[in-house]
Amino acid sequence: MHRRHVLAATAPALRGRSIAILVLALAAVALVVATSPAANTAGTPAGAAAAATPLRQSFDMQVPAPPTPVTVAGKPQLVYELHLTNFTSAPLVLQQVDVLDARDATVIAAVRDDALDRRLHRPHAPAGSGPRTIAPGMRGVLYFELAIDGDTLPRLLEHRIAFHDAGRPAQAPAIVRGGRVAVRTGAPVVLGPPLRDGPWAAVYDPSWERGHRRVVYAFEGRARIPDRFAIDWVKLDAGGRRAHGDEDAVGNWYGYGADVLAVADAVVVATRNDIPESATLSGRLQYRFEDGAGNHVVLDLGDDRYAFYKHLKPGSVRVAPGERVRRGQVIGAVGFSGHAGGPQLHFHVADADSPLGAAEGLPFALADFEVLGAYEDFDTLGRAPWTPLGDEMAARRTRELPAPITVVAFGTHGSQ
Ligand SMILES: [Zn+2]
Secondary structure, eight states: HHHHHHHHHHGOOOOOOHHHHHHHHHHHHHHHHHOHHHHHHSSSHHHHHHHSOOOOOOEEOOOOOOOEEETTTTTTEEEEEEEEEESSSSOEEEEOOOOOETTTTTEEEEEEEEHHHHHEOOOTTTTTTOTTOTTTTTTEEEEEEOOOOOSSSOOOOEEEEEEEETTTTTSSOEEEEEEEEEEEOOOOOOEOOOOOOOOOOEEETTTOTTTTGGGGEEETTTTTTTTTTEEEEEOOOOOOOOOOOOBBBBBGTTTTTTTTEEEESSEEEEEEEEOOSSBSTTTOOOOOOOGGOOOOEEEEEEEEEEEEEEEETTTTTOTTTTTTEEEOOEEEBBBOSOOSSSSEEEEESSSSOOSSSSSOEEEEEEEEEEEEEEOGGGGGGGTTTOOOOOOOSSSSEEEEBTTTTTTEEEOOOOOO
């Protein structure tokens, strides 16, 4: 039964005649195993494993958004989440999660202990539930950003989980495999810069507990992460400061009012231009959830990809829905409207034109940018200079997603 289930799950993802033949061969073997009493008692490793592992319920394992490889700091990365729902009546404690290349069960990543704690988010977990524990009926979300070494990207991922019942830590771990997902083969969309010049800090970090990447919205019947690859762009001076004089005054921020550029030839699908903003950070306005993006522009890039620009300056939006824009065209100005930490441009790409979260965030690459350095610690951004790039790193980057909290420069004309 188990073997048949695996084959059924695999078949739609396979391509090519030789693989089809392999599938037929495996199906024939499965049929023999299933129909021959001798095979079940022959003491094969498969038979022994089946005898040693009684059937038990555990997790439903799902990868809702298949990963698309995107290059970050010279290496391809797979960014995605594994959702685990506990369908048993007991709290289950995760011991280790392995990411496997499903073709040959090679371990691509093994996560346990503190690393597992950092990667696991348990929405609304019951108070007092232990670390790595998923209560009955509850869900855990594991966040992966896998940097792939070497030239060969896995095409099909699978996950292996070792776990035990919360009340029986000495118990031998139970193992469950699942969460198969095909890696998307298409390259991420390559875009022009959303801003000119620099230095601009690419503010995001996948590990932030409440940052873009970890905010799941369950709208329109599905849990999604629209900001999976979102970046907040904040302009700095050479000393790493965000503002001249008093940082509380929005108008003192270096980025405030900077031109925002179309990243591609595209069609405008949505705009807002009338949401007010305060003149100071301390006087920050309260916004309804629906207005959290502030003034914004959404561009249809084609192929079910949409670019989102948020927190624009009131009255600065120069385009209207239905209008065609050219790459590099000025469409608005950096502002402080909506739920923003300061004057900044929020930019992301997603698979639907919903500014309210009913869309999955997609990776994107910037065609060309210069890396000036990076911050090791987000808390020093705005207070100290960034750490310059080491000599061994190439400053000029093409077709990459900027790495977390790097400081970059774009061309003067937005089309370097
Ligand atoms: Zn943002």
